[in-house]
Amino acid sequence: MTPHASPAIAARQTWMAVLARAEAAELAALIANAPPLPEPVILRGPEVGLVMVRGRIGGGGGPFNLGEMTVTRCTLRAGATVGHASIAGRVPERAVLAARIDAGLQDPARHDALHAAVIAPLAARQAAKRAESAAKAAATRVEFFTLQTMRT
């Protein structure tokens, strides 16, 4: 993710990225133990649609269209804030919940408790999962018996 120049937006990007990667069961379990969220007024969705994924020619050149993926989006108002979620897959319930949490996190009165109850544990689990995958990959790294200087 490209962090935004504004720290407030960059923080929101970070928690939205964590919510987008959360699994349904863990999100539901964490939210059950979090401070209650206000009842939302749905502004749009949740609706399932497509995102055209782009790659770059040669990895770093001009863009090209690689193929589409499913995505679910939802926008809602909760109290004084508007929450949004766009999440990979066909996951209407998760999108509503993520948008509600996004709205709650923007409310200064709720932010800290909600962040501690939901975002922090999710982020820790996601980091652990990434580290586990990286550790498995590292175990398959070839150690050559004779090391030579690479020629370029």
Next chain:
Amino acid sequence: MAYVAVKGGERAIDNAHAWLAADRRGNPDVPDLGLAQIREQLGRAIDRVMAEGSLYDQDLAALAIKQSQGDLIEAAFLLRAYRTTLPRFAHSEPVDTATMAVRRRVSAVFKDLPGGQVLGPTYDYTHRLLDFTLAAGTAPPPPATAHATGAKMQRVNDFLVHAGLIEPDAPAGTTPGDITRQPLTFPAPRDVRLQALARGDEGFLLGLGYSTQRGYGGNHPFAGEIRVGEVTVEIEPAELGFAIDIGDITLTECQMVNQFKGSKTQPPQFTRGYGLAFGHAERKTMSMALVDRAMRAEELGEDVTAPAQNVEFVLYHSDNIEGTGFVEHLKLPHYVDFQSELETIRRMRAEADAGKEAAE
């Protein structure tokens, strides 16, 4: 081509479909196959269906594979049909494969390179002997782990680009063409060609890629780098005005390094072919990179002599959904066409007989 309107047959069709449903289910004494089982245990089939169906959704691909009884072209067809029912919300920012969470990364051109040769979960070096412990359902041992440095894995090509030995990436620019929105026209630019190849039939691309190695448009390739892993997909929803992650997808990327091109003003450089596809798809992306490079023949001043270099031939025949539609439509009723052919051949034979009698 004319089709005759045929009435009737509805009952036969309904009964055929009912039998198909029972046939798909197989012996009811055997437990029904769950979508989660397909998703988790037939990952390469899921990847191929997503790539050729041009829609990344593992659960939909699992359903399509179950529905098609494992006929992967039929399954890709189901995904293509499903996508037409959905609106497109956005396009992503171009994914950055340099920041991929790499599970596998190998280079056939440099042994020692920053980040190293990471084999990942690969079939390479297996002996292709049937493993009967799988038939017995034995649980595998847990995979080994080791300390990961967390260092970013630089692309192998970047080393060569820095030394000026390989052509650099073309500058980023315009909005790319989209064959799902505009019909294919020629000459097709490279962005459009790559989109078509990314959803192209793996078998067709494998055959064409193989043909370039055997001399039909050869360009002497080396697998500069193959990497498999997860990349982040980012979009910028109009209502937010800033980019957000919507999740991660698995991609495979292949960078082929090919023989030289130089000119009076430029010393010789390696040229490149590129492959990128959904899922873990090494055979597909390697073939794609070979064919991508072959299709650059004209651009690089090479003679266009072989099928893989013929852009129109490749792009018009790489899509297995279109191919299966046109080939398989032959089994639909052509009664009127064939009647007219019958009349023609009878007339020709009658004329030939008349000519013979007249000669006698």
